[in-house]
Amino acid sequence: xxxxDQLIFEISxxxxxxxxxxxxxxxxxxxxxxxxxxxLRQTELExxxxxxxxxxxxxxxxxxxxxxxxxxxxxxxxxxMKYNPKINEEMAGNLKFSSVHPExxxxxxxxxxxxxxxxxxxxxxxxxxxxxxxxxxxGSHGELTGLMMMKAYHLKNNNAHKVNIIVPDAAxxxxxxxxxxxxxxxxEIKSTKNGAVDLDSLKEAIDENxxxxxxxxxxxxxxxxxxxxxxxxxVHDAGGLLYYDGANMNAIMSKVRPGDMGFDIIHLxxxxxxxxxxxxxxPGAGPVGVKSYLEPFLPYPVLEKSxxxxxxxxxxxxxxxxxxxxxxxxxxxIRAYTYILEMGSDGLKRASEVAVLNANYMQARLxxxxxxxxxxxxxxxxxxxxxxxxxxxxxxxxxAKRLIDYGFHPPTIYFPLIIDQAMMIxxxxxxxxxxxxxxxxxxxxxRKEIDDNPDVLHQAPTTTYISRIDEVQAARNPxxxxxxxxx
Amino acid sequence: xxxxxxxxxxxxxxxxxxxxxxxxxxxxxxxxxxxKLKRDLELPRHKSEIEIRNIIHKLANKNTSASEKLCFxxxxxxxxxxxxxxxxxxxxxxxxxxxxxxxxxxSQGTLHxxxxxxxxxxNLTDMHCSNASMYDGPTAAAEAALMAFDKQKGDxxxxxxxxxxxxxxxxxxxxxxxxxxxxxxxxxxxxxxxDDYKEKISKDAVGLLVQSPxxxxxxxxxxxxxxxxxxxxxxxxxxxxxxxxxxxxxxxEYGVDIAIGDMQQFGNAMNYGGPHIGFMAxxxxxxxxxxxxxxxESVDHSGKRAYVLTLQAxxxxxxxxxxxxxxxxxxxxxxxxxxxxxxxxxxxxxxxVAVNSTNKAHYxxxxxxxxxxxxxxxxxxxxxxxxxxxxxxxxxxxxxLNEAGIxxxxxxxxxxxxxxxxxxxxxxxxxxxxxxxxxx
Numbered sequence: 001x002x003x004x005d006q007l008i009f010e011i012s013x014x015x016x017x018x019x020x021x022x023x024x025x026x027x028x029x030x031x032x033x034x035x036x037x038x039x040l041r042q043t044e045l046e047x048x049x050x051x052x053x054x055x056x057x058x059x060x061x062x063x064x065x066x067x068x069x070x071x072x073x074x075x076x077x078x079x080x081m082k083y084n085p086k087i088n089e090e091m092a093g094n095l096k097f098s099s100v101h102p103e104x105x106x107x108x109x110x111x112x113x114x115x116x117x118x119x120x121x122x123x124x125x126x127x128x129x130x131x132x133x134x135x136x137x138x139g140s141h142g143e144l145t146g147l148m149m150m151k152a153y154h155l156k157n158n159n160a161h162k163v164n165i166i167v168p169d170a171a172x173x174x175x176x177x178x179x180x181x182x183x184x185x186x187x188e189i190k191s192t193k194n195g196a197v198d199l200d201s202l203k204e205a206i207d208e209n210x211x212x213x214x215x216x217x218x219x220x221x222x223x224x225x226x227x228x229x230x231x232x233x234x235v236h237d238a239g240g241l242l243y244y245d246g247a248n249m250n251a252i253m254s255k256v257r258p259g260d261m262g263f264d265i266i267h268l269x270x271x272x273x274x275x276x277x278x279x280x281x282x283p284g285a286g287p288v289g290v291k292s293y294l295e296p297f298l299p300y301p302v303l304e305k306s307x308x309x310x311x312x313x314x315x316x317x318x319x320x321x322x323x324x325x326x327x328x329x330x331x332x333x334i335r336a337y338t339y340i341l342e343m344g345s346d347g348l349k350r351a352s353e354v355a356v357l358n359a360n361y362m363q364a365r366l367x368x369x370x371x372x373x374x375x376x377x378x379x380x381x382x383x384x385x386x387x388x389x390x391x392x393x394x395x396x397x398x399x400a401k402r403l404i405d406y407g408f409h410p411p412t413i414y415f416p417l418i419i420d421q422a423m424m425i426x427x428x429x430x431x432x433x434x435x436x437x438x439x440x441x442x443x444x445x446x447r448k449e450i451d452d453n454p455d456v457l458h459q460a461p462t463t464t465y466i467s468r469i470d471e472v473q474a475a476r477n478p479x480x481x482x483x484x485x486x487x
Numbered sequence: 488x489x490x491x492x493x494x495x496x497x498x499x500x501x502x503x504x505x506x507x508x509x510x511x512x513x514x515x516x517x518x519x520x521x522x523k524l525k526r527d528l529e530l531p532r533h534k535s536e537i538e539i540r541n542i543i544h545k546l547a548n549k550n551t552s553a554s555e556k557l558c559f560x561x562x563x564x565x566x567x568x569x570x571x572x573x574x575x576x577x578x579x580x581x582x583x584x585x586x587x588x589x590x591x592x593x594s595q596g597t598l599h600x601x602x603x604x605x606x607x608x609x610n611l612t613d614m615h616c617s618n619a620s621m622y623d624g625p626t627a628a629a630e631a632a633l634m635a636f637d638k639q640k641g642d643x644x645x646x647x648x649x650x651x652x653x654x655x656x657x658x659x660x661x662x663x664x665x666x667x668x669x670x671x672x673x674x675x676x677x678x679x680x681x682d683d684y685k686e687k688i689s690k691d692a693v694g695l696l697v698q699s700p701x702x703x704x705x706x707x708x709x710x711x712x713x714x715x716x717x718x719x720x721x722x723x724x725x726x727x728x729x730x731x732x733x734x735x736x737x738x739x740e741y742g743v744d745i746a747i748g749d750m751q752q753f754g755n756a757m758n759y760g761g762p763h764i765g766f767m768a769x770x771x772x773x774x775x776x777x778x779x780x781x782x783x784e785s786v787d788h789s790g791k792r793a794y795v796l797t798l799q800a801x802x803x804x805x806x807x808x809x810x811x812x813x814x815x816x817x818x819x820x821x822x823x824x825x826x827x828x829x830x831x832x833x834x835x836x837x838x839x840v841a842v843n844s845t846n847k848a849h850y851x852x853x854x855x856x857x858x859x860x861x862x863x864x865x866x867x868x869x870x871x872x873x874x875x876x877x878x879x880x881x882x883x884x885x886x887x888l889n890e891a892g893i894x895x896x897x898x899x900x901x902x903x904x905x906x907x908x909x910x911x912x913x914x915x916x917x918x919x920x921x922x923x924x925x926x927x
Contacts, residue, residue: 005792008603008830018831019570023914026846027839031734034849035868039706039736046610047834052572055831059576059600066596068584076586083491084584087536093574095554096547102760103560103897104551105885111549112759125529137622137761138816140803148664177803177813181633183665186808224517254528256518271816275491277580279820280597281587281619281780283762299660321660325563325625325653325749326760338543344533347489353511354494360514361502377517404593412589415804432493433502464592467787474785474797478774480616481606482784 003465004061009482011058012048018055046484065465066280067409073435075362077381077412077424078172078220080250080272085342088276088335097334102326106311112330113310117303119337120287126340126348127249127266128259129289133298134328139247141323142267142286143178143214148320149265149290149297150212150241151182156297156318159239162211166202170195170221170416175214175245184211191418194374195221197231206234212241217261218248220416220424221374222359222381232262241265241294249273250428251356251380254349264291274336285332299323354429355380358436362427365440369447373419381426383419392454396421399446401468404461406442489533553757557893557916561872561907562702563624563651564760565752567730568840568911573754573827577820587780587816591795592787597819598794601782604826611732611829611837612746613739614768619780620822621765621814624749625657628696628726630778630812631745631767632658635694635722636667637811638776643668643691645721647679649701654726658696677703677865677874684712692721694744699727699735703899704872704907705865706735713741729753729766730909731870733841738768745769752909754828755821764821775801778812780819840910844871847917848908854921855906860884861924864903872907874899879927891923 021027032040050058068074074081092098100109120132136142147165154162165179166187176186189201196219213235217225225231235242244258244266250273258266270276271284278284290298300319301312312327343351356379363382367375371385386396400410400423412424427436449456461467494502499511508514515523534542558566577583581596588594588601601619608617621627632644644662646655648671659669670692673683679697688695695716700706713723723743729750738746751763769777775798783797803810832840848871855861861875877884881902885895896904908917 007599007606008826009606012833016833017835018833019836021568021836021839021843021910023843023847026850026914027843029842029846031842031845034845035706035735036708038710039708039868041732041734041737041740043613043737043740045733045834045837047607047832047837048830049833049835050830052570052831055827056572056576058830059827060579062596062599063576063579063581064596065594065599066581066585067590067593068581070580070584074586076589079586081586084580085491087539089578089583091539091543094544094547096550096552098756098758099552099554099566100550100759101553101558101560101566101757101894102564103562104759105895108551108894109759111546114549115543115546122530128524137626137818138814140813140815141622141626144813148660151664173802173804173807173810174813174815176808177806177810180808180810181661181665181813226517226519229519229522252518254524255515256522257524260522260524277583277820278586278816279583279818280585280594280600280823281819282816283622283764283818283821284816321663322625322653322656323660324761325623325657325763329758329761331756331758331762334543338539340530341534341539341542342491342536343489345528345530347492347533348528348530350489350492353514354492354499356514357494357499357502357506357511360506360508364506377514379517400590401592404590409586409593410590430491430493433498435493461592466592466595466791466793467789469591469787469793469795470785471795471797474783474795475800478616478781478797479784480602480774480781480797481609482602 004065007482008048008050008058011050011054014049016049016051018050018052072407073431073439074409075411075425075427076409077426078247080426080428082275082428083430084275084277085339088338091338092331092334098331110310113303115337116333117305117310119333120303122340123268123287124289126253127289128257129266130292131295131298132287132289134287134333135299135324136286136288137324137329138282138284139267139269139286140174140178142288143174144181145299145323146243146265146267146288147179147182147184149294152297152320153294154211161209164209164211166205166213168197170219170418171214171216172220172245172247195219195223195418196225197227199227199230202234206238210238210240212243214243214245216245216248218251218379221383222378223376224379228261247272248380251352253352255352264294270332270336275339276332276335283329283332285329351429358427358429358431362425362436362440366443369444381424384423385419386421386423392450394450394454394457396423398457398460402446402457402460403442405463408439408442553894557920559906559908560894560897561905562897563653563749564757565907565909566757566911567752567909569754570828570831572831573824576827577824582823583820588796591793595794598782600823600826602784602794604822605782607826607829608766608768611729612768613737614746615771616774617766617768618777619782620817620819621767622818623763623765624726624747625654627747627765627767628654629658629661631724631747632662632694634745634773634776635724639693639720639722641691641693643670644694644696645670645672645687645692646696647672648674649677649679649703650696650698650726651702677705677867678707681711688715688719690719692719694722694724696724696726699725700731700870703874704869705867706870709741713743730841733837744773750825754824762818762821764818764825776811779814779817843910844908847912848873851908851917855924858921858924860927872905874903874905877902877904887927888923893920893923
């Protein structure tokens with residue numbers, strides 16, 4: 001990677017200008033007469049002064065310090081870092097979509113509404129749910145929306161006391177966090193040693209205040225929850241609802257559907273399963289899906305079709321309300337819908353098949369060299385342990401950092417929490433056999449280094465401009481903004 | 488057959504052999520047979536790029552957009568000037584196809600840019616610190632409200648009736664499931680009613696939420712209201728139009744606790760409402776209460792300056808149910824757009840944009856009054872968005888505007904329309920709008 005370390009503020013030189021506006025006379029007119037003096041800004045704006053070329057070179061240089069899916073293999077477990085088709089970008093970039101103001105009347109936006117309607121129906125079919133709302137902006141936002149609906153449902157049924165959400169200890173951190181934001185109590189239950197829901201623990205945790213269970217299936221260990229029918233029965237018999245965290249949907253498309261498994265509420269991560277780019281941490285989209293009996297609680301407005309017109313219905317007395325401004329991250333929905341068209345029923349099926357094939361192939365080869373705590377048929381991902389019981393002081397973090405030197409993005413590490421020194425590997429279906437073999441070769445080579453030359457792991461990464469960072473100091477003495485150094 | 492799946496049938500045979508499975512179906516035997524989908528999904532089969540372009544273009548062409556008609560809509564989303572370098576740079580796949588920067592050694596590009604974003608937001612608002620972005624303005628307001636309930640004693644959030652109802656709606660959704668109360672302060676002549684506020688503020692209030700410029704475009708003076716909130720140990724939360732801060736009094740100058748808003752207009756397309764980008768800046772006391780990602784400066788092992796996600800002990804992946812928020816993915820790429828926008832506009836440009844649009848808005852306001860089609864609703868000061876009463880029925884007015892190539896105006900109250908003028912509207916376009924109204 002190239003070396004570059006400047007901040008835009010450090011390139012700044014007085015008098016440099018990088019923009020042009022129209023009608024200069026309006027820029028030079030007095031504006032202060034329109035405001036009271038005490039309404040005006042007094043402080044100086046400490047913004048950079050830079051030319052267009054300088055800005056372009058600066059951010060191009062910064063991009064060179066990054067690693068994306070287009071740079072190389074990115075087996076980040078639970079994040080489904082599949083290839084992002086470029087035509088998705090082209091379609092979402094159409095000005096007739098991107099230049100629509102959200103307050104334009106429905107008659108102006110029939111094309112977008114039709115696309116949203118088709119996308120919703122496609123997602124409903126893929127998941128086996130009855131109705132989808134595209135409003136949530138990301139996965140955990142979808143969780144929050146779904147949990148609010150769960151609460152509204154219990155309130156509507158005069159069960160205000162139902163405030164306990166059960167979350168397995170292997171769950172994503174967003175699950176308990178979202179339940180807390182929605183005003184639930186969280187009860188964490190232990191998983192079995194194979195990472196499955198412990199039915200006895202589940203039964204034990206259920207009392208009259210039980211509201212629902214949040215579950216990821218396949219689990220965060222990449223394993224299909226074989227007792228799902230029994231779980232569904234226990235939850236529903238106790239008057240609870242079953243929530244599906246759709247982060248791992250990429251494993252099961254066209255094989256089994258959350259709706260058919262008995263889930264009442266789901267969310268999807270369009271930026272995972274449906275190939276929209278992660279953008280370095282967003283924007284994503286987290287549509288929620290529900291069974292028909294929960295439809296009244298969906299956030300408003302609800303998209304409807306009448307004859308040949310698409311309309312937004314705001315008259316929803318039981319709706320939880322609005323969860324986000326407007327209708328959702330529509331630019332992301334356009335990309336995801338384009339992806340669904342590209343793949344079709346046959347392609348989505350093949351995607352899940354190959355995602356699972358790839359993961360099992362990597363698991364089979366890597367377990368010869370690394371500890372595989374749960375040696376079972378996996379779905380789209382699997383979890384190795386970086387605990388060798390050796391004395392070299394090698395940790396999962398060292399393996400992860402060494403992988404960077406070999407040109408790969410590391411897997412997800414130290415998650416799920418129930419596996420000591422976890423390394424969670426998800427290849428996705430968009431990696432070739434050759435690409436996976438290169439990664440496996442690197443892992444085998446690193447395994448040798450652990451015995452022969454552990455220091456090279458401790459030092460890693462050495463091929464990047466920046467070596468390991470002191471995270472403790474960053475948190476203890478937080479520097480969150482740039483302050484100009486006094487000369 | 489599928490261009491994004493590079494595993495051939497030949498590869499598949501080899502891989503199955505290594506796994507020790509006979510077929511791909513064998514890899515799904517762990518799914519109970521009773522649950523398996525025994526049919527194809529009811530979706531069309533895969534399509535070529537050529538077919539997809541046709542389908543999507545056909546849908547796009549059913550829309551009418553601001554790329555073909557003049558846009559004077561506002562209310563939180565603006566047809567602003569987007570420098571061409573913004574989409575050009577943010578579409579670089581090193582930025583666009585990266586995940587959240589968990590591995591800082593190979594994510595310095597994203598981290599570095601977020602650190603710049605935080606600095607720009609803090610400087611623009613005159614606040615101590617900023618997080619890495621929120622989903623949008625209204626959800627940022629909701630998170631700010633939750634911070635107030637977390638930090639202060641009391642059970643009520645006061646919200647001025649001059650706050651955009653769309654913002655209020657989202658805040659109310661977040662709060663009602665926690666059993667928190669919202670009390671709305673009345674308005675008089677399109678500004679917050681101070682007397683009503685004085686009656687409603689008490690020790691039960693955890694915070695006060697106001698908007699500047701407010702929903703009607705009016706620039707209110709909040710000094711007295713903020714002082715009174717502080718006296719009652721309530722946090723002051725100011726929702727602000729970031730473009731206005733080039734010239735208008737900042738949240739920091741007001742001494743508020745939390746500043747929030749939406750930065751769509753800084754380099755992001757309108758996208759029919761999303762993705763946009765919310766921001767949140769806070770005073771020093773609230774730094775460790777901020778929701779979501781934050782980037783901090785540190786050093787690497789050789790002492791080189793480096794950036795890393797920090798204060799993670801607030802976040803869901805560490806703290807689970809005790810996290811300050813459930814937010815995980817945010818709007819990082821939109822934050823990058825806004826960062827590049829603020830950088831290239833820079834110190835002078837931020838002010839120029841605000842001045843240029845203020846003067847254009849006032850020019851249009853005065854000229855529209857002269858047409859006789861509109862009458863004045865209030866004499867309050869406004870920034871670049873204003874309201875006027877239409878003498879013509881608004882649906883008739885909008886139809887005439889549409890025919891002339893101008894998008895329908897927003898009717899905020901019966902016969903009262905909202906008009907926003909950004910720097911992206913030229914004098915020629917304003918004159919065209921005026922001429923169109925003149926002949927009605």
